[in-house]
Amino acid sequence: MSEPMRILVVEDEALILMQIEMMLEEAGYRVVGTAMNAAEAIALVHETRPELVLIDLRLGDESSGVDVAHAVRAIGGITAAFMTANARSLSDDLEGATAVIAKPFTGAVLEESLAYLEDCVRRPPPAELVPAGMRIAPALLKSFAQMRL
Numbered sequence: 001m002s003e004p005m006r007i008l009v010v011e012d013e014a015l016i017l018m019q020i021e022m023m024l025e026e027a028g029y030r031v032v033g034t035a036m037n038a039a040e041a042i043a044l045v046h047e048t049r050p051e052l053v054l055i056d057l058r059l060g061d062e063s064s065g066v067d068v069a070h071a072v073r074a075i076g077g078i079t080a081a082f083m084t085a086n087a088r089s090l091s092d093d094l095e096g097a098t099a100v101i102a103k104p105f106t107g108a109v110l111e112e113s114l115a116y117l118e119d120c121v122r123r124p125p126p127a128e129l130v131p132a133g134m135r136i137a138p139a140l141l142k143s144f145a146q147m148r149l
Contacts, residue, residue, distance in 0.1 A: 029114065057090070
């Protein structure tokens with residue numbers, strides 16, 4: 001059996017952060033850290049080297065999840081995905097993130113989305129279709145299509 005996927009959660013609302021952390025751990029993932037603002041998140045990305053960073057778009061002390069996604073992309077080798085109720089405010093390229101999971105979401109939607117993202121990270125291209133409630137960056141979908149050729 002493979003090691004659980006290592007995930008960093010970036011969310012500025014403490015109760016939501018705890019709920020997401022609990023859902024991830026119950027689903028068998030390893031939460032390597034949590035952050036409530038961009039500076040904290042970027043420091044933890046460097047420190048913990050997660051496979052996946054789940055990011056709320058609007059963060060504490062008026063920082064932005066977009067800044068975290070750009071930092072993750074610059075580091076390389078780590079996947080960033082937004083979890084936000086403001087998914088429509090993102091550009092078509094998802095501001096550098098791989099995916100966006102629309103809030104509010106159920107435990108089932110989160111689990112399906114994480115399974116898909118785990119395939120993106122560990123076994124690309126994913127065999128399954130993009131789950132409901134999730135949007136994938138067009139560039140990533142294009143690269144998956146090319147992999148299948």
